[in-house]
Amino acid sequence: MSSPASNVDDAGSPAAPPPAAGPARMPFALRALWTLFVLAIVVGLYAWYGERQAVRTLRGEVAQRLTAADAAAAQARERDSDLGNQLRDAQAKLALLAARIAEFQSQQAALEALYRDLAPSRDELALAEVEQILVLASQQLSLAGNVNAALAGLQVADSKLAELDRPQLAPLRRALARDMDRLKAVPYVDVAGISIKLDQMIQAIGTLPLARDERVAARAVPPPATSEPAWSRFLHGLWSELRNVIRIQVDEHPAAPLVTPEQSFFLRENLRLRLLSARLSLLARDDRSFKADLSAARDWLTEYFDKENRQVQSALATLAQLASTAMPGQMPDLSASLDAVRALKAASDRAPSSGR
Numbered sequence: 001m002s003s004p005a006s007n008v009d010d011a012g013s014p015a016a017p018p019p020a021a022g023p024a025r026m027p028f029a030l031r032a033l034w035t036l037f038v039l040a041i042v043v044g045l046y047a048w049y050g051e052r053q054a055v056r057t058l059r060g061e062v063a064q065r066l067t068a069a070d071a072a073a074a075q076a077r078e079r080d081s082d083l084g085n086q087l088r089d090a091q092a093k094l095a096l097l098a099a100r101i102a103e104f105q106s107q108q109a110a111l112e113a114l115y116r117d118l119a120p121s122r123d124e125l126a127l128a129e130v131e132q133i134l135v136l137a138s139q140q141l142s143l144a145g146n147v148n149a150a151l152a153g154l155q156v157a158d159s160k161l162a163e164l165d166r167p168q169l170a171p172l173r174r175a176l177a178r179d180m181d182r183l184k185a186v187p188y189v190d191v192a193g194i195s196i197k198l199d200q201m202i203q204a205i206g207t208l209p210l211a212r213d214e215r216v217a218a219r220a221v222p223p224p225a226t227s228e229p230a231w232s233r234f235l236h237g238l239w240s241e242l243r244n245v246i247r248i249q250v251d252e253h254p255a256a257p258l259v260t261p262e263q264s265f266f267l268r269e270n271l272r273l274r275l276l277s278a279r280l281s282l283l284a285r286d287d288r289s290f291k292a293d294l295s296a297a298r299d300w301l302t303e304y305f306d307k308e309n310r311q312v313q314s315a316l317a318t319l320a321q322l323a324s325t326a327m328p329g330q331m332p333d334l335s336a337s338l339d340a341v342r343a344l345k346a347a348s349d350r351a352p353s354s355g356r
Contacts, residue, residue, distance in 0.1 A: 124348055126164055130157040130172070131341045138334045145191065145285045145331060151183045154337070168344065175340040182332040191282060194322055198279045201315055205268050205275075208315065209306045271300055278322075287327030294323045 137153035140146040158176045161169050278293035298319045305312045 123164060123166065124345070126160055127341055127345050127348065130160060131338070131345065133157045134334055134338050134341060138338065141331050141333065145189075145283060147183055147186045147188070147331075150334070151180060154180050154183065154334075157337075168347075172337070172340040172344055175337045179332065179334050179337050186332065187326050189282075189285075189325065189327060194282055194325065195279055197318055197322065198275050198282075201318060202272050202275050204311060204315065205271055208268075208301070208312055209309050210264055210267075210304055211306050267300070267304055271297055274300070282327075285327060285331055290327060291323055294319050298323070 133153045133156060137150040140149040154176055158173060161173050274293050274297045278290050281290035298316060301312060301316055
């Protein structure tokens with residue numbers, strides 16, 4: 001190895017370099033740097049290629065999803081269009097229905113106003129109906145004496161008032177309750193049954209036998225023997241006839257009065273009139289006249305008709321049964337209830353006029 005001083009000549013100037021033996025070599029650091037640079041480029045290219053493939057795949061997926069989203073959006077737009085059309089149709093129908101409802105409500109309001117102007121209220125109708133029922137019940141009491149019908153009418157009127165449930169109707173309901181209690185206290189009389197029995201007796205008067213029609217049974221006379229001669233049989237028959245001309249009979253009962261055929265006709269007619277008068281007294285609830293007519297009819301049957309006859313006995317028993325019927329005294333009236341309902345009607349008539 002030569003020292004550095006050998007490269008300088010003796011004159012002190014640098015000596016020429018020796019000739020190169022071969023190509024110059026690159027330093028190690030530079031080579032490492034180039035290697036790293038190449039590797040970085042390769043890695044970058046690989047990463048760029050992978051990223052490009054991922055982007056391409058992502059673009060494909062995004063395109064598919066966008067296509068599906070566009071199709072779904074198109075379907076949604078179609079459904080929205082259909083729903084919009086249906087909504088518009090429904091809104092049009094609702095508007096038409098609302099217009100008809102408004103028209104109907106206006107017509108109903110007009111009808112209700114007209115009805116309120118022309119028709120009475122429910123309370124007025126109920127009071128008018130109750131008054132009519134009470135008038136009919138009063139007529140049944142005064143004309144026919146039908147207590148059951150009058151009581152049923154009052155019960156119907158009270159039930160109608162109970163349905164209204166108005167405090168101002170309390171006085172009328174109290175009056176109805178008092179009248180119903182009075183009607184329930186009236187003894188029951190079977191007017192229809194008694195009238196039927198009297199009618200049957202009136203129809204049977206023409207068939208009842210009179211007492212004067214009784215005949216004494218003829219005494220049985222034994223017939224003459226056939227072996228007797230003719231003149232003996234003739235004398236025997238003549239003697240039997242003479243014996244029947246005059247008869248003497250002892251009777252413990254008094255003799256029945258003799259009545260001519262003309263008088264028997266008037267007797268039967270007067271008896272019918274008595275029974276008809278008893279029926280009228282029954283309808284009028286006139287106990288005194290009713291029993292007087294029955295007593296007179298019973299006396300005439302006892303005196304002039306055959307008491308041994310079964311029909312006469314049945315008629316006498318019927319008259320005795322009818323005479324024992326307890327007739328009510330004075331029939332109650334419904335004036336208190338009528339006055340109460342009329343007072344309520346007058347008050348209801350005054351109320352609208354004062355309001356106007």
